Amino acid sequence: MSTKHSGAVQTSTTGRPSEARFANRREALQKFASGFGMLGLAGLCAQGADSEPEVSLPVRAKHIIFLFMSGGPSHLDLFDPKPSLHRLNGQPLPFEKPKLERTKTGNLFASPYRFSNHGQCGMEVSELFPQVSKHVDDICLIRSMVADNINHNGACLQMNTGEQAFSRPSMGSWLLYGLGSENKNLPGYVVISPAQPAQGAPLWSSSFLPAEYQGTLVSDLQKPIANLANSRFSPDMQRQQLEWLKELNSQHAIPRADDGRLNARIESFELAFRMQQRAPESFDIAGETESTRKLYGVDQPVTDHFGRQCLMARRLVERGVRMVQVYHTQTSRRSSCQLWDQHSDLRTELPNNCASTDQPIAGLLADLKLRGLLDETLVIWGGEFGRTPTAEGATGREHHPFGFSMWMAGGGVKGGIVHGATDEFGWHSVENKVHVHDLHATILHLMGINHEKLTYAYAGREYRLTDVHGNVVKEILV
């Protein structure tokens, strides 16, 4: 039976099974860990509490930026060229479609977009990503992704939590639980999304893990975090109030010296005050140079939104935020929870989406590299699934979890390689399949965590991000 659960990482949880064992850890935590991010297992181990060495692996990446293209970007038009579709364009799929079908699609539909080879490695990428294509030598492209769910809600949930239907902790929450955050003045897991993607909060929920591990949503880029200021009391007055509060709390604590929570709460007000002063700067891109803003496409109408999101993401990982998820849910033209859901308009909306993200993503990769952050930051690009090789209506493609593409860069993955393949039509993943669980196992591995060892006891059993699945994709590791 594993012992890495519950009480281990909460500031002051009452009534958890292992509380007695962790009484000292808790005590220790109460002294310094009442910020946003909290210390996770790693922080605890560093404190010399009973460690769980088997959890830890060599750390390749310290931070993650997950660029989530909500809606299901088409692998066939972006990263997985299929000459056969051109040969058989308009003809029926020459094999039986799987039973799990959302709506009936028609005949094979060749991509309207040209692919060409790029970089030293010669990776084939669509013309829709001219800027990203310049970075293929840093990119590890996986063309053999497999997921299980054919609808946005279930598929987004699986991509983020491993589970399709029920509430489970998100990957970012697991990472915070396992590793903690490096910056107590900031949330350890930030989700930047101007519009709500798919079903929203369950995608960054901590579920049964303690609430402090949930993602913090930034939807208003101008006012990223709530409750950081008020118009009634000046900072000087607030400082004064905190002094009075400390006086009153100290008096209250005199006959209650044995209760560490009281002190932890006093500390939490001090920390809150520091956060008020420091957090806004972390999110504020105003201090970035003109050339950096240009690199991300900020101030250009088409790329402004996503450029700002990516630039904010870089500022956050630079300051120690463990995971930033950047959802593409807004362009200069529209805002949607599923921008990349091209049931129709593959010829108009897909180019729009690419145009609004291409420069910002390329800029992010370039900037991270320039600052020496790419080695320790894992950048992930993808959506919840791909799209059918067959046409929906005249100009669309349906949802498609059976084979699709994602890529990663930096943080310990090999650049300039293509891993896995779909069949000649791009329907099934056939070579070196990478299931979502495998992707999760690999990401945890890169972050220095054995995915089978990071567990939490809940509702009668041990849970983990990969549940009972997942194999690390060793071929793509540096």
Place this chain on the structure above:
Amino acid sequence: MRRLLISPHGSVLRLFIALLMSVPFQQPLFSAETDEEFFETKIRPLLIDRCIKCHADETGKTHGGLALDTRAGWERGGESGTAVVPGNAADSLLIVAVQYGEGGPQMPPEEAGGKLSAAEIGLLSEWVNRGAFDPRLAKSRIAGMDEAEAKTWWAFQPVPEPADQSDLQLDLLIDQQIAAVGLSKAPVADRRTLLRRASFDLTGLPPTPEEMSSFLNDTQPDAFARAVDRLLASPQYGERWGRHWLDLARYTDSWDARGYGGAGDIAEAWRYRDWVVSAMNRDIPYDQFIREQLAGDVINSLEGSFDPARVTATGVYAIGDWGNGDADKQKIHTDIVDDQIDFTSRGFLGITLACARCHDHKFDPLTTRDYHAMAGFFYSSRILENFTPPGAGEEPMRIDLTTPEERQQQVTRQQRLAEIDTILNAMLRPLINEESNALGTAGLFRLTKPGSDTPSLNINETDADLQVLTFNVPRRGIAVHPGPTSPVSAVWVSPSAATVNVRIQLSDSDPNCGDGIAWELRLREELIGSGSIANGGTEAFTGNGIEIKQGELLRLIIRPQAGHACDTTVVDFQIMTSKSPEAERGHMWSLRESLSEGKRQGTDGWWVCEGDGQELIGNESATQALEAERAALVSGTAVGVKVLGLAEGGIRNTSYNGFHDARIHKRGRYDQLGDAVPRGVPALLAKAPLNVSSGSGRLELANWIASPENPLTARVMVNRIWQQHFGHGLVRTPNNFGKLGQSPSHPELLDWLAWKFVQNSWSIKQLHRLIMNSAAYQRSSEGVVEGAVKDPTNLLLAHQNRRRLSAEELRDSLLVAAGTLDLTMGGPAVREISVPRRTLYIATIRSDRSGFRAMFDGANSQAIVDLRTDSVVAPQALWLMNNDFALAQVNALAVLVANQPGDVSQQLSWLIDRLFQRQPTPLEVSLAERVITDPGTAASWEPLCHVFLCTNEYIYVD
């Protein structure tokens, strides 16, 4: 037999074993080694070395379902079937796999060391061909537990009748264990602390200063017992304790903000919430509480007496978390049932049966068969009428609570109502029922008639547009809504004889609802103008030179169209004396301006009334009898009330339509079905098979759970109640009484409480009395020094546990401090946190965990929450420091203090009494003297009030 098999010697015995195991006789012996020697020296080490790491029942790791650490393991085989066919290596899947044969798994895989050597494969083949001798017997197990352990597992034993049933036993059982480790007990808490503790524990609210002083002055020995009785009788008790149950019930008001209140949402969930609150307040016996939730509908049909509340109670099964929106309907169906099994087994029984969905429970004696036995009850019931087509979200079934007799009576009623309405409509009856912050919307002032939502006048008091339900009211604007059968009229009573011009602007403010309205403007009988606007439309009217006498009425009548009464119309109605068309104020009357500022009927001669008649009735008496008759007719029926809940029979357009046992879903997959399992309860716990005579069998299941003989039900519930009074349960894993749960700290006490609970007719309130009148409950929360070493987590309860206010208590008590708490009970949830209802009634949205409740460890409605977390994080401090809601309460409190008579020290005494029910300390006095420069102004008091509301004393209960 077992003993014989274990004896490791004698060739006769081996032959006997071989016979038992049906070894084919034609196999020759391959070597001089005995089978046993061969196995022990060649095979056992090989299996241990290369296979068992991933394939062992003992460790629970059985990849592919296959265990190779016992004979039974390979006989049973994995997902692909029996692994070994004794005597036939070629047909044995194990051998095919180690040979890396085509089409099957290739074992061991690369990451486990890769393919075996040819020699090792040869040994395994030889072992199989010579009969697969294997002496490794499985311990007799029931799923994850040894049979012997399972049969003696503490939580599965009947609750014994205690020898001593006196109430004193509670403290004796606790004191024994404290004395055994030589701890001393904390003294009894002071009386002020006691009443604060009891008030928060039972009602979630602080005591009022008056309640405190009356308690402190009560010198009778039973003063505390009477205080407990008073709190138990308070309606706020049900709100507090209902919330504890709602945590378990994964209660939420909505699944997702995007579909809030729509057909695919659970907008009627609040009726279940109100049922729980009421059940707690009425103290219905816990066994009945269980039966009604699990089978209220079945009880109704059996008893032949229809009680709508019993149907409402089944709503708990319709609000679960199962990923609505999936295209895979069969998966949704299995997920719905899984949610229902999970709630039933953890919620009522404290066992984690849902762990046995895909495979037998890894730790507890619960099998996949047990899981599917229970699944049959829920597959034979439904919360959806039908599945929608792929791609569409599901719509929860709405159950109409009207009986056929009621429907008949309804016809008669409708006729009489129509008659009454005709008479009433001939008169103008001003709307007199006033409500601020109406419909859960801050700044919406609403006038209606008593006992009815329509007709209505809605006034936006704010400087921003308000979106309310389906309609929009512009800033400082007004909107009217006709009744279903009656028009609404905006009326102006002329103060003098005059010639006037009239300007009217009408616009439909809920374009997605209804079918528009018709309007008329009348002076006396005379029609001056009329028209109609379609849904979403607008219309303007101008009338000039209208001669009106003093006291005459000018009536703007707004009628519902034929099809629908759901239309709200924004009205701008201006009257100007015609001599000065650019009228300055005094010569112009504006309905909008007068009512949005004055908010009272009659302001500047304006009235908004029900009806279209000519006679304005200022008091109710003229129509009182008719109104009363009408109200009685309307309230005497539940027509139109629809609830979520369970109905008999499976979902209609599925193979489970009707009543069916469930088939085992191998590995949890609906496309790999095994045997059907008769509906029933976990085999180990079943005294006898459940006899499902007809229907789904839910009532039989409920009766089995809600039985004094059930070893779990009462123990689990008394533990939950105990937990809420002490911070911990006697079992610290309240949802799990199995192997991974914790054993009870006071087993005898747990049993004693369970026994008393059932003896007291499962009365929860009686249990509170028992617990709260004990010395253990009343102890001080100050720990004794040696306790920190001998009992650091206070398992033995030598002192009480200090606790932080829950999210609900925190917000409610801020409202109490500000004097703004609205104690209205029940009804649909309120969306805005600024509305001063109790937090129980502020809407929760399952997909949204961003609010203050999650921040303060409120229950996550995605989970069956038995114990809330208790975190101390900086965002909580930020919320108290900066959030608009918190600051609004600070301001309201400061206004109250500043308005208190007396000097600073008297004001401070009032403040401290209000917040903490005590006298100020010297520190507080000196602080106030330093800080309060202008005691008559709220601004001076605000910073200090804010600090008091942030203190540890305010948020912790000793």
